[in-house]
Amino acid sequence: MTVIAQNLVWGVRRKTIVNDVSLDVAEGETLGLIGPNGSGKSSLLRLLSGLKAPQSGRVEILGQDIAGMSRKVMARQVAFVQQNATTDTIVSVRDVVRLGRTPHRSALAGWTAADEAAVSTALGPVDMADLRAQAWQTLSGGERQRVHIARALAQSPRVMFLDEPTNHLDIHHQIEILRMVRRLDLTSIIALHDLNLAAMFCDRIVVLQAGTVAACGTPAEVLTQTLLRKVFRVEAEVSFGPEPGQPHIRFSGV
Numbered sequence: 001m002t003v004i005a006q007n008l009v010w011g012v013r014r015k016t017i018v019n020d021v022s023l024d025v026a027e028g029e030t031l032g033l034i035g036p037n038g039s040g041k042s043s044l045l046r047l048l049s050g051l052k053a054p055q056s057g058r059v060e061i062l063g064q065d066i067a068g069m070s071r072k073v074m075a076r077q078v079a080f081v082q083q084n085a086t087t088d089t090i091v092s093v094r095d096v097v098r099l100g101r102t103p104h105r106s107a108l109a110g111w112t113a114a115d116e117a118a119v120s121t122a123l124g125p126v127d128m129a130d131l132r133a134q135a136w137q138t139l140s141g142g143e144r145q146r147v148h149i150a151r152a153l154a155q156s157p158r159v160m161f162l163d164e165p166t167n168h169l170d171i172h173h174q175i176e177i178l179r180m181v182r183r184l185d186l187t188s189i190i191a192l193h194d195l196n197l198a199a200m201f202c203d204r205i206v207v208l209q210a211g212t213v214a215a216c217g218t219p220a221e222v223l224t225q226t227l228l229r230k231v232f233r234v235e236a237e238v239s240f241g242p243e244p245g246q247p248h249i250r251f252s253g254v
């Protein structure tokens with residue numbers, strides 16, 4: 001297993017926000033994390049990526065407990081595309097993506113051809129190569145999101161965590177970004193709100209409800225009418241098209 005989380009607990013004051021969550025993700029797998037607003041998806045991603053320390057439980061990435069890993073070692077293996085990431089300084093698209101190379105560079109080494117190649121390679125799949133010289137502050141919401149994904153790609157990670165990466169994206173880029181993440185040779189955990197996109201692009205799905213795992217399995221196992229009613233409080237029809245194992249959800253009106 002590439003990522004293993006065991007009995008993670010985290011909260012603030014008397015509120016438990018992530019409550020005894022265990023999961024594992026195999027090498028190359030795309031795991032979807034779904035759940036209603038406030039169910040703990042972002043908090044769990046922060047625990048898995050080491051940005052927050054759990055009150056109890058542990059996370060192992062590539063066979064190592066992350067509690068004992070330095071930030072630099074962690075950053076060489078793990079990239080995190082956070083929600084609404086921002087920057088105050090005036091920088092170009094290319095500068096933001098260059099930041100992704102930081103964990104791979106030593107203090108004395110200059111910018112190498114390998115660094116340059118990683119930046120160019122990262123800009124292509126997110127469709128931002130033509131805008132590489134534009135100031136980051138002038139980009140639209142969706143373009144910013146795509147640059148943050150490029151920065152994560154430039155990091156050449158083995159594991160990628162993405163918190164609602166399709167937020168702000170038009171439908172073409174939603175599909176392109178998820179297709180690209182799935183095709184990349186890496187393990188990914190993606191928090192998503194769009195259940196049909198989760199069904200299309202995730203190998204397995206973990207459903208969070210009030211900080212606990214309500215279900216875990218393939219999209220067909222998890223995305224049932226009963227679960228949608230119980231966890232998301234919606235009425236829906238679940239059908240299957242030509243893609244085996246890929247449910248399609250049609251929500252009913254009131």
Ligand SMILES: Nc1ncnc2c1ncn2[C@@H]1O[C@H](COP(=O)(O)OP(=O)(O)OP(=O)(O)O)[C@@H](O)[C@H]1O
Nearest residue numbers: 012017035036037038039040041042043044191208
């Ligand atoms: N530092 C904090 N202090 C207090 N409450 C917090 C803190 N961090 C998260 N919470 C609360 O924990 C709950 C889970 O938040 P989290 O952002 O993990 O949910 P989410 O599933 O990602 O939600 P959304 O779908 O709305 O993005 C929310 O009720 C949130 O208000």
